[in-house]
Amino acid sequence: MILTNQLLPSIALCLLFCVISVDTKFPAGVEFKELKLCGPHDETARIKISPWPFIPSGKPSNISVTFTPAVDVLAATIQWKLISESDGRILASGIDNFCRFAADFCSLPAGETFVWTYCDLMRAIPPGIQITVRGVLELYNEDHKVFFCLDAVATIH
Numbered sequence: 066m067i068l069t070n071q072l073l074p075s076i077a078l079c080l081l082f083c084v085i086s087v088d089t090k091f092p093a094g095v096e097f098k099e100l101k102l103c104g105p106h107d108e109t110a111r112i113k114i115s116p117w118p119f120i121p122s123g124k125p126s127n128i129s130v131t132f133t134p135a136v137d138v139l140a141a142t143i144q145w146k147l148i149s150e151s152d153g154r155i156l157a158s159g160i161d162n163f164c165r166f167a168a169d170f171c172s173l174p175a176g177e178t179f180v181w182t183y184c185d186l187m188r189a190i191p192p193g194i195q196i197t198v199r200g201v202l203e204l205y206n207e208d209h210k211v212f213f214c215l216d217a218v219a220t221i222h
Contacts, residue, residue: 093190094121096220104203104214109133109178112215120187128183132213138173140164140207150197150218163204170204173212196221 097118102110110132120126141163147156164171173179197220204213 092121093192093222094119094124094187095190096120096222097217098197098220099216099218101216102214103201103216104211105135122187122189124187125184126187130181130213131178133178134173134175134206134212136206136208136210136212137175138206138212139171141167141170141212142205142209143202144205145200145202148199148201150199156198190221194221 097114097120100112100114102112111130113127113129114120115127116124142160143163143166144158144160146158148154149156167181169179169181197218200215200217200219202215202217203211206212
């Protein structure tokens with residue numbers, strides 16, 4: 066049995082979420098403000114993301130990265146950080162073995178151009194959330210030398 070004093074706040078909360086999701090000026094997704102290579106890289110390095118600059122939630126996205134490593138890569142470690150643009154706080158960070166996610170990165174000879182592509186659906190983002198973050202991603206080889214670095218600023222809607 067649902068009591069009236071429980072039903073009214075539930076209806077009000079549902080209406081609030083409906084208004085927030087309808088009233089937002091941007092559809093849910095990620096809008097890139099800046100995307101650049103950082104650290105040591107060569108002139109062949111390119112990044113292509115489509116759709117650009119806004120990737121809506123639930124829609125397919127494609128990422129293509131082309132670069133020529135200056136060092137041999139037999140093992141790859143990824144180090145990443147998400148930093149709030151408004152106050153500079155680190156929201157999340159991590160270090161992991163990148164070979165578990167992309168085995169192609171673990172047998173790269175120095176001087177050979179490498180193309181990596183990734184296709185997936187953009188994950189759903191709850192309505193009403195909006196934050197601008199800076200993401201820094203670095204890939205290291207087995208000798209702890211950076212062979213790829215990416216710096217991006219994006220707004221999550």
